[in-house]
Amino acid sequence: MDRPFLFGTNFKMNQTAPESVRFFDELADATAPAGVQLFLIPPFTSLQAVTERKRESGVPIWVGAQNAHWEQAGAYTGEISVPMLAALDVDLVLLGHAERRAQAGESDLQIHRKVKAALSAGLRVLLCVGESAEEKAFGVGTETISRQTKIALNGLAAADASRIQIAYEPVWSIGSGGTPAEPAEIDPVAASLRAVLEERFGAPGRSIPILYGGSVDATNAGTFARLPNIDGLFVGRAAWTVDGFRRVLASSLAA
């Protein structure tokens, strides 16, 4: 199966526009290893500057937005629409991150609408799914992931599959309060996610990259990256400096 290895970070609510551009420039100095697609997801306020720098430099790092609204325009104070992002030439939109689900109360249905809006504007989507600690404890983690995925991707055409990537991020493993997962417990969940994608899209579902995220760092990246059902890594804190980003990337590619 020829899936590229995807590797990137979400700055969350960190980094001003000049800081984000500096990060992009420093990262762009070194060429990405063959077969690896890098991506950066800075805050909205950095997108214009970073996408401009990407255009000027021709460096093929994907630049993504952290969220988008499902409506094209309207009375939605504080929101950003897909057409606004498309006008900036962003490469991808992150949707359904666990922090959005928990802190902004985003529902599966809202995420479904966002996915549809982003895909219909031709953008790539990085959809996050993941079970809570409680769901894991009660043995319904795979049910949660399956529900989140099926609702988010409901009704899409098989042709949409080529613009979808999924990040499996257990909620209990994300952020400074998170516990790093055992790689052995991740692969079966990713395999069940793969089965949902195949059921949904048929053969094109096999090509959708599944990334892993949650307390990934330079000490554990390789073990996650080598899992048979994992096609990339989505990193937070450990990749918020260019040095950190490079260290985690190198460790994920080490044989």
Ligand code: PGA
């Ligand atoms: P973390 O964040 O690597 O800091 O745990 C991961 C994420 O939220 O995607």
